[in-house]
Amino acid sequence: MSTEHRLERLFNPKTMAVVGISLKGKDPASGWAAGGGQYIREYQRLGYEGHIYPIHLTATDDILGLKPYKSLLDVPEPIDFCVICVPPKAVPDVLEDCAKAGVKFAHIFSAGFSETGEPEGIELEKKVAEIAKKGNIGVVGPNCNGLAYVPSAKISMWPILPPRSGPVAYLSQSGVNCFQFITYGLGQGLLFSKVVSYGNAAVLDATDYLDYYAQDPETKVICAYIEGVKDGKRFTQLVKETNKKKPVVIWKGGVTSVGARAASSHTGALAGSEEVWDAFFKQTGAIRVSSLEELADVAMTLLYLKPRPRGNRVGVMLGGGGYSVQTADLCTKEGLELPIFSEETQKELKSFIAVTGAGFKNPLDSEPMAEHSEQIFGAIKTLSADPSIDTVIMSTELGFLRGAEKVKELTENLTQFAQDNPYKKPIAAIMDSAMARGDEMKEAVSALKKALPRAAVPLYRTMARLVRAVAKVTEYYRFCAEAKEE
Amino acid sequence: MSTEHRLERLFNPKTMAVVGISLKGKDPASGWAAGGGQYIREYQRLGYEGHIYPIHLTATDDILGLKPYKSLLDVPEPIDFCVICVPPKAVPDVLEDCAKAGVKFAHIFSAGFSETGEPEGIELEKKVAEIAKKGNIGVVGPNCNGLAYVPSAKISMWPILPPRSGPVAYLSQSGVNCFQFITYGLGQGLLFSKVVSYGNAAVLDATDYLDYYAQDPETKVICAYIEGVKDGKRFTQLVKETNKKKPVVIWKGGVTSVGARAASSHTGALAGSEEVWDAFFKQTGAIRVSSLEELADVAMTLLYLKPRPRGNRVGVMLGGGGYSVQTADLCTKEGLELPIFSEETQKELKSFIAVTGAGFKNPLDSEPMAEHSEQIFGAIKTLSADPSIDTVIMSTELGFLRGAEKVKELTENLTQFAQDNPYKKPIAAIMDSAMARGDEMKEAVSALKKALPRAAVPLYRTMARLVRAVAKVTEYYRFCAEAKEE
Numbered sequence: 001m002s003t004e005h006r007l008e009r010l011f012n013p014k015t016m017a018v019v020g021i022s023l024k025g026k027d028p029a030s031g032w033a034a035g036g037g038q039y040i041r042e043y044q045r046l047g048y049e050g051h052i053y054p055i056h057l058t059a060t061d062d063i064l065g066l067k068p069y070k071s072l073l074d075v076p077e078p079i080d081f082c083v084i085c086v087p088p089k090a091v092p093d094v095l096e097d098c099a100k101a102g103v104k105f106a107h108i109f110s111a112g113f114s115e116t117g118e119p120e121g122i123e124l125e126k127k128v129a130e131i132a133k134k135g136n137i138g139v140v141g142p143n144c145n146g147l148a149y150v151p152s153a154k155i156s157m158w159p160i161l162p163p164r165s166g167p168v169a170y171l172s173q174s175g176v177n178c179f180q181f182i183t184y185g186l187g188q189g190l191l192f193s194k195v196v197s198y199g200n201a202a203v204l205d206a207t208d209y210l211d212y213y214a215q216d217p218e219t220k221v222i223c224a225y226i227e228g229v230k231d232g233k234r235f236t237q238l239v240k241e242t243n244k245k246k247p248v249v250i251w252k253g254g255v256t257s258v259g260a261r262a263a264s265s266h267t268g269a270l271a272g273s274e275e276v277w278d279a280f281f282k283q284t285g286a287i288r289v290s291s292l293e294e295l296a297d298v299a300m301t302l303l304y305l306k307p308r309p310r311g312n313r314v315g316v317m318l319g320g321g322g323y324s325v326q327t328a329d330l331c332t333k334e335g336l337e338l339p340i341f342s343e344e345t346q347k348e349l350k351s352f353i354a355v356t357g358a359g360f361k362n363p364l365d366s367e368p369m370a371e372h373s374e375q376i377f378g379a380i381k382t383l384s385a386d387p388s389i390d391t392v393i394m395s396t397e398l399g400f401l402r403g404a405e406k407v408k409e410l411t412e413n414l415t416q417f418a419q420d421n422p423y424k425k426p427i428a429a430i431m432d433s434a435m436a437r438g439d440e441m442k443e444a445v446s447a448l449k450k451a452l453p454r455a456a457v458p459l460y461r462t463m464a465r466l467v468r469a470v471a472k473v474t475e476y477y478r479f480c481a482e483a484k485e486e
Numbered sequence: 487m488s489t490e491h492r493l494e495r496l497f498n499p500k501t502m503a504v505v506g507i508s509l510k511g512k513d514p515a516s517g518w519a520a521g522g523g524q525y526i527r528e529y530q531r532l533g534y535e536g537h538i539y540p541i542h543l544t545a546t547d548d549i550l551g552l553k554p555y556k557s558l559l560d561v562p563e564p565i566d567f568c569v570i571c572v573p574p575k576a577v578p579d580v581l582e583d584c585a586k587a588g589v590k591f592a593h594i595f596s597a598g599f600s601e602t603g604e605p606e607g608i609e610l611e612k613k614v615a616e617i618a619k620k621g622n623i624g625v626v627g628p629n630c631n632g633l634a635y636v637p638s639a640k641i642s643m644w645p646i647l648p649p650r651s652g653p654v655a656y657l658s659q660s661g662v663n664c665f666q667f668i669t670y671g672l673g674q675g676l677l678f679s680k681v682v683s684y685g686n687a688a689v690l691d692a693t694d695y696l697d698y699y700a701q702d703p704e705t706k707v708i709c710a711y712i713e714g715v716k717d718g719k720r721f722t723q724l725v726k727e728t729n730k731k732k733p734v735v736i737w738k739g740g741v742t743s744v745g746a747r748a749a750s751s752h753t754g755a756l757a758g759s760e761e762v763w764d765a766f767f768k769q770t771g772a773i774r775v776s777s778l779e780e781l782a783d784v785a786m787t788l789l790y791l792k793p794r795p796r797g798n799r800v801g802v803m804l805g806g807g808g809y810s811v812q813t814a815d816l817c818t819k820e821g822l823e824l825p826i827f828s829e830e831t832q833k834e835l836k837s838f839i840a841v842t843g844a845g846f847k848n849p850l851d852s853e854p855m856a857e858h859s860e861q862i863f864g865a866i867k868t869l870s871a872d873p874s875i876d877t878v879i880m881s882t883e884l885g886f887l888r889g890a891e892k893v894k895e896l897t898e899n900l901t902q903f904a905q906d907n908p909y910k911k912p913i914a915a916i917m918d919s920a921m922a923r924g925d926e927m928k929e930a931v932s933a934l935k936k937a938l939p940r941a942a943v944p945l946y947r948t949m950a951r952l953v954r955a956v957a958k959v960t961e962y963y964r965f966c967a968e969a970k971e972e
Contacts, residue, residue, distance in 0.1 A: 115807070143807075160921060174808020176853060183920040227811055253808060258824050259815035262849060266807030290815070291950040321601070321629075321752030322660020322739060325713055329745035329776070338744050363748060367662060434669040435646060464777040 099135025144199025166191020228269025399435020585621025630685025652677020885921020
């Protein structure tokens with residue numbers, strides 16, 4: 001018999017209660033009912049299958065189709081999860097009721113606690129923590145969106161998110177940031193397992209969510225937006241352990257003094273000094289990012305770039321000398337090396353490509369072969385075979401290929417090659433298509449863009465983003481390999 | 487009578503000749519004729535109205551609808567511009583013919599010169615320079631795409647570019663980079679005046695093109711991709727002077743040793759040390775960028791962000807505490823200050839916005855007002871009025887507004903306000919719309935996204951990109967103001 005993780009019922013609640021529902025002033029038809037009502041409405045929308053119990057002292061009619069109860073204590077079954085949307089001063093009383101009713105987890109949506117910086121709010125948060133501890137309630141928040149998105153449990157805070165589950169878990173001290181990362185990530189081909197917005201972290205902190213994600217079989221990559229952690233030592237230890245098994249990608253907010261000021265008034269977090277966090281990343285090997293784009297690019301690279309790069313030596317092929325120079329600059333700045341191709345590789349390339357100039361060294365200038373899918377494919381194979389290369393980076397304009405058939409041919413060859421992978425080298429690619437004209441061509445391009453990531457060839461929007469993500473992920477695997485050896 | 491700039495006929499040629507046309511092996515129907523043929527085809531495509539003379543020793547039939555001539559000397563009128571696509575060794579002879587025929591400008595497409603690193607190629611390039619000097623021919627290249635895009639002269643190297651002209655000029659040592667910047671820039675709302683790909687710069691160098699753009703009335707912003715310059719002193723002096731009148735944005739390629747290696751085999755450029763270029767940027771105040779995105783974002787900001795920021799103090803409003811923290815970090819790192827709003831501003835904001843917590847300091851957490859266009863607009867006005875703020879940065883999710891009417895209301899209010907501009911403060915914005923549902927809503931969003939940049943409120947894709955561009959442009963104006971005072 002397997003033991004259930006102590007947060008299992010939080011991410012997979014069988015029953016819910018919602019306290020703090022306003023019945024007036026909002027138009028339920030718009031889908032934006034106030035306070036607790038919006039949680040009921042949104043959780044219903046993705047088809048949450050457990051029971052939801054609205055708690056309301058005076059309501060007699062159904063609330064959003066559900067029978068209201070006057071008190072948590074009246075609910076006829078055990079409650080796994082309670083959403084609390086009452087004014088901050090009323091929170092302790094509701095939480096006391098939760099304790100009495102045996103509620104396992106509570107999400108405090110309400111703001112007005114330590115993030116205010118006021119003694120009253122700080123005191124109130126302490127009280128919440130005490131009641132939670134005494135009553136053994138796992139509290140999410142306060143001051144947050146709670147269970148933002150858990151597709152497997154059919155839970156979603158926002159109406160536009162898809163029901164399909166995936167490998168990316170996210171824990172974030174910001175609710176808006178959850179929404180931004182999910183919508184941006186979906187656009188980049190990411191799917192999510194669990195997303196929690198956990199605000200001030202009065203009770204459950206980053207460490208707790210991370211501990212759950214670390215053992216969650218659905219989760220393959222753990223992403224986090226963190227402003228501060230309460231127990232730095234425990235957190236560092238856990239990230240260090242987890243990161244060896246599942247990559248942990250962290251965006252640390254509040255790294256500047258002005259950012260730290262904002263963090264303090266956002267989640268009451270003590271942001272910690274830049275030095276402390278530098279040391280943390282060095283020690284744990286967690287991947288550090290500092291924007292939405294980077295977070296999504298790194299997660300995508302971890303998921304799709306296969307097999308793992310065995311080192312930081314890249315073989316680059318792309319169209320144009322300037323593009324070669326710019327990419328060489330980018331790679332070098334991010335810690336990727338461009339060794340000059342072996343004599344054998346250069347000879348092999350020259351046997352089927354008519355390059356003038358010296359575009360054979362690395363990068364390979366593939367502009368002259370942009371029309372010929374068999375040459376592009378041949379060059380990828382040749383670069384993969386070079387023993388001085390760990391990862392192949394390529395960029396081409398598909399619109400230069402002479403017809404949709406040629407795009408299809410490249411798609412087939414490349415997916416087959418990436419799957420067979422005779423040289424065990426990953427390929428990261430940019431497939432531009434600004435020049436692709438005609439419906440047939442556009443369809444072929446679109447099919448290629450779907451097929452390649454599935455065949456472990458991730459696609460990127462720009463070279464700067466590709467290089468940054470590949471460099472970070474390469475460094476991550478180096479760290480893991482070194483940690484194993486020790 | 488105004489004197490014509492010495493490069494005027496290069497960018498506005500009345501007659502052209504093309505040497506080096508291959509008649510076999512390619513399918514003219516595909517639009518990708520080989521060698522010189524592609525120039526004729528592409529220049530015809532955008533509707534070039536001058537005469538084009540194909541030069542071919544043996545052709546008797548028309549070439550792409552044009553009568554062929556056996557020699558440049560047979561052409562019945564003076565030639566402004568000659569495209570040369572013959573093998574490198576044949577270039578000197580063609581150039582001698584150009585001199586004899588009195589050709590004013592020649593573009594050498596052919597590669598195989600100093601960029602090969604071979605003594606033969608280096609010698610050949612010297613010879614080209616000598617003939618050009620003796621014959622008084624302004625040579626573009628060798629090893630480049632030449633006149634890539636000049637919409638006002640109806641010239642375009644690529645079939646997908648629009649005939650409409652605009653304020654951005656570009657000079658680039660890379661042809662592919664020209665294509666990438668134009669297509670990327672068009673997607674970001676940029677329009678172009680002149681784009682030249684100038685390769686090895688054997689005769690005409692960055693300094694010459696810059697000198698032309700500086701006086702070109704169509705050009706408002708000058709962008710450049712440069713690997714090396716021949717006459718550093720003259721170039722520095724010219725950038726310094728030009729930059730005071732028209733902003734000069736430079737992407738320097740070959741800043742790392744590996745990038746410099748690639749630059750040397752791309753254009754034969756001596757990339758120069760990082761220190762030399764650091765000093766150059768410091769001295770000239772040219773805006774330094776290092777990617778396609780940055781180049782486009784900075785150009786857009788220079789064109790649309792009006793009036794000029796008077797200082798680096800920004801007032802930020804956006805939805806969500808985490809987003810506030812992240813943006814405060816970004817701004818601080820890029821040199822923008824976030825002063826705490828004045829007491830008056832805070833009081834004013836509190837009079838119409840229900841914010842809990844301490845989201846009134848800067849950034850202003852506008853999440854609670856995301857549904858209310860009048861509150862968003864009110865906050866923008868209030869922040870603009872604060873004397874401690876130079877620029878307003880805002881971000882909101884339009885999908886939260888309650889209906890298309892509200893989006894339209896915001897559009898009208900904001901465009902009117904930006905045009906009246908009572909406080910003379912620029913506004914930079916992110917208008918997300920992931921949550922916008924329904925055709926009417928989407929139409930209103932799309933109208934807003936068109937109207938705002940026209941009303942001097944540039945829109946950005948992500949906060950990282952907004953902050954970087956606004957910071958660079960703010961620093962540029964500071965530099966100009968200081969230079970004026972001296």
